[in-house]
Amino acid sequence: MSKNLTKRGEDYSKWYNELVVKADLAENSGVRGCMVIKPYGYAIWEKMQAELDRMFKETGHENAYFPLFIPKSYFSKEASHVDGFAKECAVVTHYRLKTDEVNGGVIVDEDAKLEEELIVRPTSETIIWDTYRKWIQSYRDLPILVNQWANVVRWEMRTRLFLRTAEFLWQEGHTAHATEAEAIAEAKQMQQVYATFAEDFMAMPVIKGTKTESERFAGALETYTIEALMQDGKALQAGTSHFLGQNFAKAFDVKYASKEGKQEYVWATSWGVSTRLMGALVMTHSDDHGLVLPPKLAPIQVVIVPIYKGDEQLAEISNRVEGIVKSLRAVGITVKYDQRDTYKPGWKFAEYELKGVPLRIGIGPRDLIQGTVELARRDTLTKESVNQSELTERVVKLLDEIQVSLYERAKAFRSERITEVDDFETFKEVLETKGGFISAHWDGTVETEERIKEATKATIRCIPLDSVNEDGTCVFSGKKSSKRVLFARAY
Amino acid sequence: MSKNLTKRGEDYSKWYNELVVKADLAENSGVRGCMVIKPYGYAIWEKMQAELDRMFKETGHENAYFPLFIPKSYFSKEASHVDGFAKECAVVTHYRLKTDEVNGGVIVDEDAKLEEELIVRPTSETIIWDTYRKWIQSYRDLPILVNQWANVVRWEMRTRLFLRTAEFLWQEGHTAHATEAEAIAEAKQMQQVYATFAEDFMAMPVIKGTKTESERFAGALETYTIEALMQDGKALQAGTSHFLGQNFAKAFDVKYASKEGKQEYVWATSWGVSTRLMGALVMTHSDDHGLVLPPKLAPIQVVIVPIYKGDEQLAEISNRVEGIVKSLRAVGITVKYDQRDTYKPGWKFAEYELKGVPLRIGIGPRDLIQGTVELARRDTLTKESVNQSELTERVVKLLDEIQVSLYERAKAFRSERITEVDDFETFKEVLETKGGFISAHWDGTVETEERIKEATKATIRCIPLDSVNEDGTCVFSGKKSSKRVLFARAY
Numbered sequence: 001m002s003k004n005l006t007k008r009g010e011d012y013s014k015w016y017n018e019l020v021v022k023a024d025l026a027e028n029s030g031v032r033g034c035m036v037i038k039p040y041g042y043a044i045w046e047k048m049q050a051e052l053d054r055m056f057k058e059t060g061h062e063n064a065y066f067p068l069f070i071p072k073s074y075f076s077k078e079a080s081h082v083d084g085f086a087k088e089c090a091v092v093t094h095y096r097l098k099t100d101e102v103n104g105g106v107i108v109d110e111d112a113k114l115e116e117e118l119i120v121r122p123t124s125e126t127i128i129w130d131t132y133r134k135w136i137q138s139y140r141d142l143p144i145l146v147n148q149w150a151n152v153v154r155w156e157m158r159t160r161l162f163l164r165t166a167e168f169l170w171q172e173g174h175t176a177h178a179t180e181a182e183a184i185a186e187a188k189q190m191q192q193v194y195a196t197f198a199e200d201f202m203a204m205p206v207i208k209g210t211k212t213e214s215e216r217f218a219g220a221l222e223t224y225t226i227e228a229l230m231q232d233g234k235a236l237q238a239g240t241s242h243f244l245g246q247n248f249a250k251a252f253d254v255k256y257a258s259k260e261g262k263q264e265y266v267w268a269t270s271w272g273v274s275t276r277l278m279g280a281l282v283m284t285h286s287d288d289h290g291l292v293l294p295p296k297l298a299p300i301q302v303v304i305v306p307i308y309k310g311d312e313q314l315a316e317i318s319n320r321v322e323g324i325v326k327s328l329r330a331v332g333i334t335v336k337y338d339q340r341d342t343y344k345p346g347w348k349f350a351e352y353e354l355k356g357v358p359l360r361i362g363i364g365p366r367d368l369i370q371g372t373v374e375l376a377r378r379d380t381l382t383k384e385s386v387n388q389s390e391l392t393e394r395v396v397k398l399l400d401e402i403q404v405s406l407y408e409r410a411k412a413f414r415s416e417r418i419t420e421v422d423d424f425e426t427f428k429e430v431l432e433t434k435g436g437f438i439s440a441h442w443d444g445t446v447e448t449e450e451r452i453k454e455a456t457k458a459t460i461r462c463i464p465l466d467s468v469n470e471d472g473t474c475v476f477s478g479k480k481s482s483k484r485v486l487f488a489r490a491y
Numbered sequence: 492m493s494k495n496l497t498k499r500g501e502d503y504s505k506w507y508n509e510l511v512v513k514a515d516l517a518e519n520s521g522v523r524g525c526m527v528i529k530p531y532g533y534a535i536w537e538k539m540q541a542e543l544d545r546m547f548k549e550t551g552h553e554n555a556y557f558p559l560f561i562p563k564s565y566f567s568k569e570a571s572h573v574d575g576f577a578k579e580c581a582v583v584t585h586y587r588l589k590t591d592e593v594n595g596g597v598i599v600d601e602d603a604k605l606e607e608e609l610i611v612r613p614t615s616e617t618i619i620w621d622t623y624r625k626w627i628q629s630y631r632d633l634p635i636l637v638n639q640w641a642n643v644v645r646w647e648m649r650t651r652l653f654l655r656t657a658e659f660l661w662q663e664g665h666t667a668h669a670t671e672a673e674a675i676a677e678a679k680q681m682q683q684v685y686a687t688f689a690e691d692f693m694a695m696p697v698i699k700g701t702k703t704e705s706e707r708f709a710g711a712l713e714t715y716t717i718e719a720l721m722q723d724g725k726a727l728q729a730g731t732s733h734f735l736g737q738n739f740a741k742a743f744d745v746k747y748a749s750k751e752g753k754q755e756y757v758w759a760t761s762w763g764v765s766t767r768l769m770g771a772l773v774m775t776h777s778d779d780h781g782l783v784l785p786p787k788l789a790p791i792q793v794v795i796v797p798i799y800k801g802d803e804q805l806a807e808i809s810n811r812v813e814g815i816v817k818s819l820r821a822v823g824i825t826v827k828y829d830q831r832d833t834y835k836p837g838w839k840f841a842e843y844e845l846k847g848v849p850l851r852i853g854i855g856p857r858d859l860i861q862g863t864v865e866l867a868r869r870d871t872l873t874k875e876s877v878n879q880s881e882l883t884e885r886v887v888k889l890l891d892e893i894q895v896s897l898y899e900r901a902k903a904f905r906s907e908r909i910t911e912v913d914d915f916e917t918f919k920e921v922l923e924t925k926g927g928f929i930s931a932h933w934d935g936t937v938e939t940e941e942r943i944k945e946a947t948k949a950t951i952r953c954i955p956l957d958s959v960n961e962d963g964t965c966v967f968s969g970k971k972s973s974k975r976v977l978f979a980r981a982y
């Protein structure tokens with residue numbers, strides 16, 4: 001393990017790319033734009049999945065699975081959806097290969113051409129609403145509260161590990177309701193679930209808001225979003241929940257008989273988060289030494305490294321460590337004891353620092369005599385000597401402390417980077433010098449939004465839920481405005 | 492819920508298809524050969540996944556994720572693999588659609604043709620070994636013990652829900668080892684893991700054995716299999732584990748430096764089970780009334796149905812049920828209380844019978860007075876009156892009993908259907924009249940195997956691990972043989 005990690009201050013983007021690879025989170029594959037998620041990275045994703053899945057089930061949702069492929073014609077059924085989605089995607093045109101008699105290898109069998117092309121799902125509203133038509137007849141069949149864990153493909157030209165890849169993993173919830181009010185309440189509820197997950201587990205503060213019309217999901221009447229701020233001052237959309245109105249019900253003819261026997265169109269929501277959260281996690285907390293992981297999502301919460309000379313000393317240390325491991329596991333802590341003789345302690349220290357293990361315990365011959373260990377915190381890089389008898393208690397306390405402290409640190413960082421701005425010169429200057437969110441008045445038109453984006457690359461990240469009404473004038477057009485919105489450059 | 496389920500005796504195949512749909516396990520989608528796994532079916536699959544995943548991790552494996560797409564050329568690298576796999580598969584040729592200016596809708600953009608076609612993975616050996624080349628340099632990097640939960644696609648012409656679908660869900664383990672012995676031990680270990688899962692959780696007895704050369708996985712030197720017997724006397728391959736030798740290491744040039752500094756090719760295994768197990772589960776235990784689920788995999792283990800007239804009675808019953816639910820959940824039992832007023836008790840009884848809920852509790856006004864409930868077993872369809880004070884204890888005991896009893900019943904069924912046969916006339920007769928496994932001598936040639944298959948549609952399911960050496964003559968050719976093998980018609 002040789003670090004040589006680029007510093008954030010030198011080149012933030014390079015730092016991120018290197019860190020993701022060096023910390024064994026993910027790497028590029030032989031397939032353009034598709035990543036390999038390595039075991040250590042996948043273990044973090046599994047922890048995210050487990051918590052989210054629990055939260056979905058606690059709010060009444062069930063999992064199901066729908067086809068990977070969507071017939072091309074399905075996309076044309078919902079007019080605004082097709083514009084937003086069906087263009088850059090993987091198209092299956094044939095279902096057989098054959099031996100290449102001339103050059104060897106295999107070639108596409110032209111006799112096996114599909115009558116209708118299949119699209120590898122970029123999102124599943126269309127195939128799911130085509131299915132819901134069969135599931136829904138009566139008000140008794142509603143609500144349908146279904147989630148799917150799946151892979152999706154969007155043919156991105158410029159890709160970055162986790163942040164933007166052609167194939168990514170995600171969950172997509174798709175719910176069907178009898179009333180508009182119930183569907184809106186569901187969409188809002190899932191935004192709150194995402195916010196709770198981001199803050200309580202990822203230790204990543206988020207701003208809840210709604211998207212402007214031009215940033216809305218293709219086919220949605222309202223998009224609820226959570227927006228986070230990365231260490232380079234750029235925003236990242238971390239999760240979205242959409243109120244879809246009756247658009248998909250109408251496109252796929254999904255009606256239900258009400259209690260009164262009337263035929264009504266069904267109301268819909270969809271909501272999703274993806275492996276993009278892995279990128280957000282890395283960019284929120286990590287530093288120039290490597291990953292910093294919040295304890296609640298760390299695959300290894302505590303690593304123990306023996307410092308020894310010779311087999312006899314190792315045996316003595318291992319003997320003492322056995323009890324420590326047992327006692328930590330008994331309180332539900334994930335511990336790894338790394339007694340590999342193929343690497344030196346110094347190498348291991350650097351390795352686990354790089355991998356963001358929240359706490360490291362070093363134990364050597366002197367510790368055996370004194371009944372102590374050396375306990376090192378990854379987030380602050382501070383060390384302390386702790387009595388073995390008090391170790392478990394101290395570890396439990398420190399893990400809690402780290403979880404909270406990461407959140408507080410990120411929140412303070414963000415608070416310093418929400419700037420109220422009232423004129424466009426300052427707007428541009430703040431963007432260039434300080435970055436972060438700019439809270440400014442906007443006249444509510446798509447045109448102004450577009451022109452600000454052209455001039456500054458900043459977009460409206462959201463209209464915050466807690467934005468208060470106040471009279472003002474648009475930072476760009478000078479027209480009247482009643483609310484501030486949040487602008488930022490974004491991932 | 493109207494049952495009208497075809498009887499097994501009338502048409503086993505129709506019974507299966509109907510049951511899978513009526514019990515809300517799965518249904519066909521608008522995409523040929525691709526199924527929708529419905530929430531109730533998916534909940535069973537999740538339970539299977541959770542147990543298997545735990546067993547994989549206990550044996551040292553980690554999860555990871557590799558790309559959905561595989562470049563066409565990868566398949567040509569391992570000669571026998573390409574013959575077995577790369578033919579009937581979904582081929583991605585384009586990456587963009589565009590608006591159809593003439594007819595509306597969308598069409599494939601011919602300008603967006605891929606330079607090299609991508610295959611939707613039918614299995615991932617090639618892309619994974621292409622990746623392992625980068626992960627493995629030294630003996631210190633071995634073993635690699637990785638598993639992936641994923642969707643795969645094989646373009647099947649004749650499909651059946653769960654048993655044979657174009658897209659299915661599975662796990663695929665891919666391990667890399669320094670020595671041949673270690674790889675073989677791994678392949679055998681995973682066969683045992685599968686057998687334990689099948690017997691202890693699915694309550695489905697299996698026979699462990701090896702495949703003959705012609706039934707082996709494309710690219711394997713040895714395929715270890717577990718074979719189950721369905722109620723119609725046909726066998727079903729429930730899981731396979733492959734020793735791949737150095738075939739993929741050589742095809743993808745994966746070498747490691749040994750402790751002595753020599754460059755050696757890496758040894759490989761792969762192993763998988765899929766949503767096909769759902770079909771096996773259904774066909775092993777279910778009856779003419781519907782699903783019968785082993786308690787360990789049942790999404791709902793106990794359902795409670797109130798029998799009442801009017802809101803007041805329902806309130807009283809619900810009040811009593813609250814305590815029952817709490818006490819059952821406290822010992823880890825999954826309970827559903829179905830107090831919907833939109834369906835009658837009789838409808839609910841039939842519904843939960845169809846869905847295979849192991850235990851049903853009925854509770855009415857007389858039970859309130861007498862302090863009893865009616866407890867009904869799904870597997871035997873027997874009922875008993877139980878005192879509410881003894882209910883939890885009784886339920887725990889019965890769930891255990893049902894789990895064991897389902898296994899014993901299936902095992903007895905199978906034992907009666909393993910027939911030792913020594914001549915080909917009897918072979919054919921047993922196949923026609925009784926079905927099941929035929930234990931017979933075979934001369935070890937592919938030719939004989941092929942001719943028996945042509946004559947009877949029976950294949951060699953496996954060479955059982957516990958097959959003893961005995962002198963005999965091949966049931967077809969009369970040539971010398973030293974071992975019996977198991978023949979059957981199979982799914």
